[in-house]
Amino acid sequence: IRQDARPVIRQLDESAINRIAAGEVVERPASAVKELVENSIDAGATRIDVTIADGGKTLIRVVDDGCGIAGPDLPLALSRHATSKIDGSDLLNIHSFGFRGEALPSLGAVGRLTITSRAGDEGASVHVAGGRMGDVRPAACARGTQVDLADLFYATPARLKFLRTDRAETQAVVDVIRRLAMAEPFVTFILRDATGGDTRTLFRADGETGDMFDALGGRLRAVLGRDFAENALPLDAERDGFHMTGFTALPTYSKGAAVAQYLNVNGRPVRDKMLLGALRAAYMDVMSRDRHPVACLFIDCDPTLVDVNVHPAKSEVRFRDPACVRGLIVSGIRHALAEAGHRSSSTVGH
Numbered sequence: 001i002r003q004d005a006r007p008v009i010r011q012l013d014e015s016a017i018n019r020i021a022a023g024e025v026v027e028r029p030a031s032a033v034k035e036l037v038e039n040s041i042d043a044g045a046t047r048i049d050v051t052i053a054d055g056g057k058t059l060i061r062v063v064d065d066g067c068g069i070a071g072p073d074l075p076l077a078l079s080r081h082a083t084s085k086i087d088g089s090d091l092l093n094i095h096s097f098g099f100r101g102e103a104l105p106s107l108g109a110v111g112r113l114t115i116t117s118r119a120g121d122e123g124a125s126v127h128v129a130g131g132r133m134g135d136v137r138p139a140a141c142a143r144g145t146q147v148d149l150a151d152l153f154y155a156t157p158a159r160l161k162f163l164r165t166d167r168a169e170t171q172a173v174v175d176v177i178r179r180l181a182m183a184e185p186f187v188t189f190i191l192r193d194a195t196g197g198d199t200r201t202l203f204r205a206d207g208e209t210g211d212m213f214d215a216l217g218g219r220l221r222a223v224l225g226r227d228f229a230e231n232a233l234p235l236d237a238e239r240d241g242f243h244m245t246g247f248t249a250l251p252t253y254s255k256g257a258a259v260a261q262y263l264n265v266n267g268r269p270v271r272d273k274m275l276l277g278a279l280r281a282a283y284m285d286v287m288s289r290d291r292h293p294v295a296c297l298f299i300d301c302d303p304t305l306v307d308v309n310v311h312p313a314k315s316e317v318r319f320r321d322p323a324c325v326r327g328l329i330v331s332g333i334r335h336a337l338a339e340a341g342h343r344s345s346s347t348v349g350h
């Protein structure tokens, strides 16, 4: 800024604001997939079909059989801070994946987005590219929603350059789907790769039935394999309003990298240093330092005891009493391992 030039403060237009917000919400194709699939789950879908091409860079398509969006509501769904999930009065009491009303407008700012949906008798479709929305048109479709996101980041070439190889981006998408599939065992998930025209299935898990415990066991086999299921111990522990369920593997069934640690807080898959640290600490005495435990944990508590609104991507959480949660995980897992005969050195007293 030149000294003699007076700086001008101006209000950015909606499309610039959306592109800036998109930088936080949509880091890579996998984050777009996460936002779209979470929307499908929030819509009560029982089946979610995801198709990607070229690591999600050229195409991400998510089709669900959820409640759909009524034609007249499509422009609203695409505008910033518009959501059907909260009314804004209680940010500490959130039961849905979404609540910020940012994903769709952000995706419309960084890719070519088409939404086709039917809530009632008539379907409708709308297209957005470069933040500009076309007219809502009638469309023939089944009940539910189809979102097509083409050419992600075509409008932000700098971001495009930061993406990794198609293979690495595909792997990140698979990981997102597996984590959401673990969190939602009753929903059918299908992920396909349509690169170059022919389609192959990357992941499939059919919706489980029965009670939660059976459903989780079934989903565990679908996501982590029969091997894990055979080496897994069920968990069930409680402390001061926090409840931990799930499965954790015997120390003999470990991995060379921390790739199979599925952590969920109030039904939401999270990546959280404190929780990962607690998991690690639980195995400290029974596993060498270069090995990593395999586990799928569900921490449930009153929504007011945890804040999920820490980051736009919502994969971080903040507990009101982290020490209590850590203690619950460490002692709950140690107890399960001890019962299975894998006493840690501290309990044996070496």
Ligand code: ADP
Binding pocket: 035, 039, 040, 043, 064, 066, 067, 068, 069, 077, 078, 082, 083, 084, 085, 097, 098, 099, 100, 101, 102, 103, 104, 105, 144, 145
């Ligand atoms: P949020 O999920 O935070 O509400 P989004 O931008 O992701 O914000 O979506 C905006 C709104 O569009 C949602 O609140 C919901 O009403 C509607 N919506 C988005 N995706 C779907 C879907 N797959 N099925 C039904 N409604 C949807």
Ligand code: MG
Binding pocket: 035, 038, 039, 097, 098, 099, 101, 103, 104
């Ligand atoms: Mg959303």
